[in-house]
Amino acid sequence: QFDRKSQEYRALKRYWKLIQQDSRKLSDKRFYRPMFRMHLTNKEILEKLLSYSDELRQHYELYQFLLFHFQEKNSDHFFSLIEQEIATVNPIFQTVFKTFLKDKDKVLNAMELPYSNAKLEATNNLIKV
Template sequence: PKRHWLPEVLALDDFKAGRFATSGMSMALMNGETHELIDVIESRTNTCLRNYFYRYEYAVRAKVKLIVVDLYQPYRSLIRDLFPNAAIVADRYHVVVQAYQALNQVRTQTMKALPSKDKLARALKRYWRLLVKDAAKLNWHDFKRRTGFGGAQLNEREVIDRLTATSDALSTAYGYYQQLLCALHFQSSEVLAELLKTKLTALPKPCQKAQRTLRNHREEIERSFEQPYNNGSLEGTNNVIKTIKRVAFGFRSFPNFRLRILLVAKSPYFNVKTAA
């Protein structure tokens, strides 16, 4: 790759690489504006990332204006050291994941607290996709016979109401998740601020962890409301990487693995020499 240039908007995301990395995770770099893959770094560890980016001159790194990345805390100090003029933009997908995982944990805890043959326990397992669906997209008009509710004819909103009524913790976690979706959908700093004011003691334990994480990254999340950039294309590339690994039944050499990824992604940032 070209060592004398970096884009003004740099997108970073890690992916499972297997035994190549001591942490089990490698790092993919993408141009945040053109969505072109730049390179793949063997490991996401602090030492490996520093050694990689120190190959670029300070003036090159200083031209990076924005870095789109997930909420993994160790990246913050690293980015501040390597890219002195870059502001961090939290990837919205990973913001939603915080509340999504918390809601699923509370749902699972509620389900396990009920008798195994309880109809509501089976309903919580069967209709989990409705719980994580945006409330604004729920179907209010079509009534269907719903398993687990005595054959009642219910629309999606009524199913949600009956599921959340099984537990105060589940109802609170569901409201927390939906409020975060609303803040991100409308890019509203006011809605986000209201959500982050919620006391930790008023939330189920899994949501408390999500609340602390979102509070720590509030500025980065609000910056994502102002910027059009996200890691959606990079997440798609990560799916391509999973396919490469599966089709090849694994790789024994990281350089070969890296080159295969760059070739499949048609990266314009490195040269390929062909035999005469």
């Protein structure tokens, strides 16, 4: 929704990964950020990015709640939050939420069981490389 030459657009393009990170793990180290022409922490940059759009802020907070419940393995809270918010979120989120609900048994297995296919995926990656 922002013009490609605007400060907001460039900041979101540059720091989009901060929005995907767990908010509890953001660094408090202060560095000079040429884009903002000041010394900022990652938390302060994230706050600036979220100030650009109320919709972005609301979806970010929802994402952080879902991420927290997933990491803490609170499947009841995780799925109740999805069911509660599915009608009010952006259509892209609705698609993701519908997929979570459709594959609920698989998501529950991922949350509850201690198994991971990370080593297998790493091996596949090595073979491809």
